[in-house]
Amino acid sequence: MPEKKTNDTTFENAVERLEQIVEAMEGGELPLEEMLERYEEGTRLVKLCAEKLAAAEKRIEIVTRNASDKPQIAEYDPSATAPRSKSPSKPAEDVSLF
Numbered sequence: 001m002p003e004k005k006t007n008d009t010t011f012e013n014a015v016e017r018l019e020q021i022v023e024a025m026e027g028g029e030l031p032l033e034e035m036l037e038r039y040e041e042g043t044r045l046v047k048l049c050a051e052k053l054a055a056a057e058k059r060i061e062i063v064t065r066n067a068s069d070k071p072q073i074a075e076y077d078p079s080a081t082a083p084r085s086k087s088p089s090k091p092a093e094d095v096s097l098f
Helices: 011-026 032-059
Strands: 061-065 071-075
Touching: 011 032
Parallel strands: none
Antiparallel strands: 061 071
């Protein structure tokens, strides 16, 4: 199968091609030179997938609502934790599973 240019390869196509490469390499019937070529193609595809995932993560936005109940967009921060809602009428309780 001819190698596609990585510029116009979608994430899904890259993953599909990686699966084909792994299957062919695990089959054990490829000559050494072809196996090396497939390995190199696979490493390029893995890098492409990692770049596309990183770009997708940067584009993720969290929609929240402000006090006037209008949508407000905030950038995704993977290090932030989801805020816990605190009920003012109930005191915090200790929870024990055991």
